[in-house]
Amino acid sequence: MDIESLREYCLSFPHATENVQWGYDLCFKVDGKLFAVAPLEVAPLRLSFKCSPENFVELCEREGVRPAPYMARAQWVALEQLNTLPDWELRELLAESYRLVWERITKKRRTELEQSGAKASNSPARSGSPSIETKAKPKKARAAKPRSRG
Helix, strand or coil: CCHHHHHHHHHCCCCEEEEEECCCEEEEEECCEEEEEEECCCCCCCEEEECCHHHHHHHHCCCCEEECCCCHHHCEEEECCCCCCCHHHHHHHHHHHHHHHHHHCCHHHHHHHHHHHHHHCCCCCCCCCCCCCCCCCCCCCCCCCCCCCC
16 A cells, blocks of 8 residues: 555545644544554654554564554554555554544534534545444433422
8 A cells, every 4th residue: 555545545534634743744533533644754664553452462463563652552553664564454454543533532523523524515425435333332221210299
């Protein structure tokens, strides 16, 4: 995967944005929260992204992957080359990174984003866009409060 296909893929996620920060790092965000970072100049690490705790441990054991500087405590990994992982696997991991960050946004804010996106775009979703499935958490049963008669 090259930087242009990486950029196109990351921006295909709903509500994803990009900006350049820290001088030359291309940052991909959802609601202002990072899910991937790629330097635009030559650097020892080519891409960093968030992953699940299980994937963090497994990926860090692979050649060309290491804990991301400053972000490893939050389960971020860094790739030494964009082709360190096969494209299909990198796409899955980037989708997971996006999903992990999306799920940390409050439900109220996610609803606001989804509604504003629906209003702004009356056209069908882009074909080839990754589908992001979020697992709904079961709702806790609420005990009925007795009404006081007064």
